Amino acid sequence: MTTFLLFVLSVFSSSMSQYWQKRAAMLFAMQPDLRPLQKLFSRPLILSVFFLGVGAMTWLGVLSVWDVSMAYPLLSINFVIMLLLSHYVFNEPISVRQWIGITLIMLGVIFLAGGEQWLI
Structure with missing residues (x-):
């Protein structure tokens, strides 16, 4: 169970990093005269x-217990989180194609994780 919590924290942290990268990009676009140190x-x-x-x-904690061949594909949950965040926070549209993609990703995650004892 501890490894699963590390995995959740890793996914959350990765998504938050992407969120703040988008915020940084927006800031730099709105203020193109910022100096490099101000950006940094x-x-x-x-x-x-x-x-x-x-x-x-x-993630290192997760990899110390789980096989990378199973753990890494589960990180695709980040795609789902970021697509939803981009829609609800940044008002980006989500196309039908993206909804289908999210569905396929989630089915893949469920398929990979289904019944595996290492998730517990």
Whole structure:
């Protein structure tokens, strides 16, 4: 169960890192005159790097227990999270093709994880 919680934290951290990268990109686009050091020490970029580090450390904990051949495909949950975040937070449209893709990804995750004792 502890490894599963590490996995959830890793997925959450990875998604949050992507969220803050998008925020940083938006900030840089809105303020093109920012100097490189201002960009480097901007709140969104710092938070992105922080969550990236947390995600990497928790991912190492997951890999110390789970086989990478099973664990890595489960990270595709990040695609689902980010698509939904982009829609609800950044007001990006989701096409029918993307909904079909999300459905296929989730079916793949369920198929991979279904009945496996290592998730528990």
